[in-house]
Amino acid sequence: MGTVVGGIGLSHVPSIGPVVDRGRTQEPAWKPLFDAYVPVREWLAKLKPDVAIVVYNDHAADFSFDKYPTFALGVAERYAIGDEGFGTRPLPEVTGDAELSTHLAEALIYEHEFDLTLCQELAVEHGFLVPMNLCFPHSPHGWPVRAIPLAVNVIQHPLPTARRCYRLGQALRAAVETFPEDSKIVVMGTGGMSHQLQGKRFGFMNEKFDQWFLDQLEADPERLARITHQEIMEQAGAEAVELIMWLTMRGALSPQARRVHRNYYAPMTTGMGLITFEA
Amino acid sequence: MAVLRPIPDTSIFDLRLARRGRRLNKLCAALCSPEEREAFKRDEEAFMSRFGLTATEKELVRRRDFQGLIDAGTNIYYLLKIGSATGNGLYKMGAQMRGESYEQFLATRNIRGAL
Numbered sequence: 433m434g435t436v437v438g439g440i441g442l443s444h445v446p447s448i449g450p451v452v453d454r455g456r457t458q459e460p461a462w463k464p465l466f467d468a469y470v471p472v473r474e475w476l477a478k479l480k481p482d483v484a485i486v487v488y489n490d491h492a493a494d495f496s497f498d499k500y501p502t503f504a505l506g507v508a509e510r511y512a513i514g515d516e517g518f519g520t521r522p523l524p525e526v527t528g529d530a531e532l533s534t535h536l537a538e539a540l541i542y543e544h545e546f547d548l549t550l551c552q553e554l555a556v557e558h559g560f561l562v563p564m565n566l567c568f569p570h571s572p573h574g575w576p577v578r579a580i581p582l583a584v585n586v587i588q589h590p591l592p593t594a595r596r597c598y599r600l601g602q603a604l605r606a607a608v609e610t611f612p613e614d615s616k617i618v619v620m621g622t623g624g625m626s627h628q629l630q631g632k633r634f635g636f637m638n639e640k641f642d643q644w645f646l647d648q649l650e651a652d653p654e655r656l657a658r659i660t661h662q663e664i665m666e667q668a669g670a671e672a673v674e675l676i677m678w679l680t681m682r683g684a685l686s687p688q689a690r691r692v693h694r695n696y697y698a699p700m701t702t703g704m705g706l707i708t709f710e711a
Numbered sequence: 712m713a714v715l716r717p718i719p720d721t722s723i724f725d726l727r728l729a730r731r732g733r734r735l736n737k738l739c740a741a742l743c744s745p746e747e748r749e750a751f752k753r754d755e756e757a758f759m760s761r762f763g764l765t766a767t768e769k770e771l772v773r774r775r776d777f778q779g780l781i782d783a784g785t786n787i788y789y790l791l792k793i794g795s796a797t798g799n800g801l802y803k804m805g806a807q808m809r810g811e812s813y814e815q816f817l818a819t820r821n822i823r824g825a826l
Contacts, residue, residue: 447801447826461824491788496740497729517742517792587788589715589725629787631778632720634805635819662715670721671787699822701805 434532434611436604436619436711437479438692439685440472441649441678442566443704444488444622446558449521452565461699468695468706469566475692475708476567481618483529484568484579485536485604486560487680488622489586491516493557501549502592503600505540506581507533514555524570526556529578532611536580539607546603556581563622577618586623586674591661594676598657601683608684621681625696625703628669635701636669642696642703645675649707650691653682668703685711722781732784738762739789748796777804802826 448465451457457466493516495501511526540546560581568576582604585591592600601619608617625642628634645668648656657679664673682689689709697704715723722728729736738759741747751758759769771779775797780790794804806816817823 459824461822461826492736492740492786492792493743497733497736497786515743515745517739517748518795519745587724587786588729589723628721629801629805630722630781630790630808632809633718634808635816665715665721665723666718670718670723699825700820701802 434608434613434615434617436608436684437481437616438476438618438711439681439689439709440563440567440618440620441681441705441707442563442620442622443624443702443706444559444562445702445704446491446562447700448562448565449558453521465697465699465704466566468693468697472567472693472706472708473569476618479616479618481577481616483532483615483617484564484577484620485582485617485684486563486579486620486622487582487584487677488559488563489674489677490583491557491559491587493517494555495583497588500585500588501583502585503546504549504551504554504583505533505537506554507537507550508552508554511579511581512553512555513561514557516557521561523561524572524574526560526564527574527578528580529615531613532615533580535611536604536607539610540603544603544606546600551581554581554583559622563620567620582680584677584680586676589661591673591676594659594661594664594679595657597676598653598679598683601680601685604680605684619681619684621678623674623677624668624672625675625705626668626672626698627702629671629701631670633669637698637701637703638668639696639698639703641668642698642705645678646694646696646705646707649678649682650709653679653687657683682709685709724786728784729786730784732786734763734765735768735780735783735785736789738764739785739792742792742796751796775799775807778808781808
């Protein structure tokens with residue numbers, strides 16, 4: 433049977449990609465971020481997940497506003513590396529798990545009534561790849577886990593509510609548990625934390641809010657899921673609303689999940705949070 | 712029903728704004744291809760005409776008026792693609808939107824070396 437063995441909440445800032453590609457992770461300005469992932473990678477090496485389900489948003493790399501799905505699940509054997517306007521990063525393509533994806537699609541749609549868009553082709557970009565880079569170091573031949581993209585609309589309002597994202601996580605856990613094969617799964621909720629990338633308030637961050645969000649995510653996610661988009665945007669910046677994807681990750685864990693790691697680093701324009709749980 | 716309320720100095724990208732920015736966002740989406748980026752750099756005017764930009768929208772692109780483009784309905788993640796094609800990274804665009812020089816903006820950051 434499938435088991436959710438862990439959850440990770442983490443930020444997916446695009447500038448991290450070139451830092452990885454150019455071997456700059458030990459520079460003083462970046463070292464504090466990457467150092468926080470050393471114990472996380474050790475922890476993951478012990479957990480030995482087979483599959484990572486990455487809850488992320490596409491930043492107009494493969495989806496466009498012509499058609500922009502609220503929730504979209506990858507159901508492919510493999511996922512190409514996307515070009516989001518800055519060139520294609522030198523990364524191996526991502527191996528999916530089409531059997532698990534198919535099971536998740538059927539369970540989420542039939543049993544749990546989440547009407548997902550299903551993608552047989554999907555090019556992934558920084559929202560997906562930066563979290564993979566941080567947690568799962570790749571070799572020229574590939575990545576150490578199979579991965580399944582689950583894209584959420586967090587850029588064109590109306591967005592799904594925080595509570596809907598949390599419920600999706602709960603449904604995801606139930607769906608994983610009815611997968612007939614033995615498979616260990618980690619769920620990654622990506623994005624944020626506080627940031628705003630336009631207007632006079634460009635560069636706005638709020639560490640107090642971010643720390644509160646991490647506290648609540650650990651202690652009372654059911655209550656945190658009542659937060660509105662308005663509250664997040666007012667307190668943490670318009671683009672911080674992508675934090676609702678962390679609630680999908682938290683929903684996929686048991687309410688009593690044990691927090692393992694926690695870190696916060698806010699060098700430039702985004703609060704880069706990290707939190708891990710054992711399910 | 713939850714209706715979003717305006718937030719000072721903030722653009723909230725909703726469906727109304729997305730519809731206004733349809734042409735601009737389509738142009739930006741095309742910049743996800745290397746061939747199209749070259750076409751944009753080779754002849755920006757022809758590229759803008761191809762996507763049916765209005766005279767006002769074309770002028771915003773010519774002037775690299777990033778806040779103007781946001782107000783005209785360009786989504787920030789689409790705007791990044793025009794920024795990249797014109798040599799204006801996120802922080803340069805942000806400094807302009809704040810009404811600051813690039814150096815002034817960097818001086819407001821916690822760790823300005825994290826570029």
